[in-house]
Amino acid sequence: MKLLLLSNSTAPGHDYLEHALDEILDILGTVRQLVFVPYALADHDAYTAKVADALAPRGVEVTGVHTAADPAAAVREAEAVFVGGGNSFRLLKALHAHGLVSAVRERVADGAVYLGSSAGTNMACPTLRTTNDMPIVQPPTFEALGLLPFQINPHYLDASPDSTHMGETRAERLEQFLEENDITVLGLREGTWLRREGDRLTLGGTSAGAVLFRRGQKPEEIAAGRDLSHLLTLPAHFDQR
Known part of the structure; x- marks a missing residue:
């Protein structure tokens, strides 16, 4: 299985996908x-x-x-599938409405490359429940593609000590999620981005890295370049309270 899961599709000072183009081309291969x-x-269409325009x-x-x-x-005939944010x-x-959940799962399992950014990265998880988005529509289920056995929170933001925002921080929201769901969140x-090739x-x-959240444990800082293959062996289930 070959996956490239971007937190974001546009980085400050760069054109769309520019910051990840070399990585995209590398995982696409030929x-x-x-x-x-x-x-x-x-x-x-737009x-x-x-x-x-970005890839041409x-x-x-x-x-x-x-x-x-x-x-x-x-999708079943594609060599690569890119699900945008x-x-x-x-x-x-829409994925459920067009029969794409099973189609993408099967095609990626058969060797097609899966690229995702933001919401497309969320779709690679067991469910969408660690998204940052507003539920502007209601899908028939929260079940997503399940290409990974853990959840991702794209666009993860650290709390700013200078912020006047009085709501929950992102970390607090993820800790609340873990109070109800026993599954790892990155x-x-x-x-x-995350890159998966087979069992790696x-x-x-x-260098910003990532933060790993697990129920009952302190959040763990993850440095860029780290091997996270052990996360692929986690049970892909939710122990809801």
């Missing part, structure tokens, strides 16, 4: 065509064009899955 899933945003200079051809008469069939509730609802800071999982990107 693949030069991918199917893009734009359902997290409302304008599917979103697909944005991805195509590197020789990668992008086709929007929404243009296919049968989106699930298009946006609203994860809208995205998951908070990906901006500019970072590594944290890449900027």
Whole structure:
């Protein structure tokens, strides 16, 4: 299984996907065509064009899955699938509506490359329940693709001592999640990503790193470059209280 899961698709001072282009090309290998899933945003054509513009200079051809008469069939024939960011509730609802949950799972298990950014990264988890998004629509279930046995919180933000915000910090919200769900959560800071190839999982990107949350344990700082393959052996279940 080959996965590249970005916390964010745009980094400060860079064009769309620019900060991760080398990593994207590396995991694609010889693949030069991918199917893009734009359902997290409302304008599917414009979103697909944005991805195509970013990847065309590197020789990668992008086709929007929404243009296919049968989106699930298009995914099953793809060498690579890129699920873009946006609203994860809208995205998951569309994935279920178009039969793409099983189609993506099966195709990735058969060797296709899976690229995700933000909401697309959330989709690789067992469920979307560690998203940061507002539930603007209601998917039939919170069950996502389950390409990993743990949860991810993209765009993870550390609390600022100078902030006047009086609501929960991101860390506090994830600790509340763990009070109800016994499953590991990895908070990906901006500019970072996870890369999986077979049974090997590594944290890449900027030196910002990530934070690992587990029920009953203190959050653990994870440095960029660290091997996280042991997380792939975790049980992919929720022990809800």
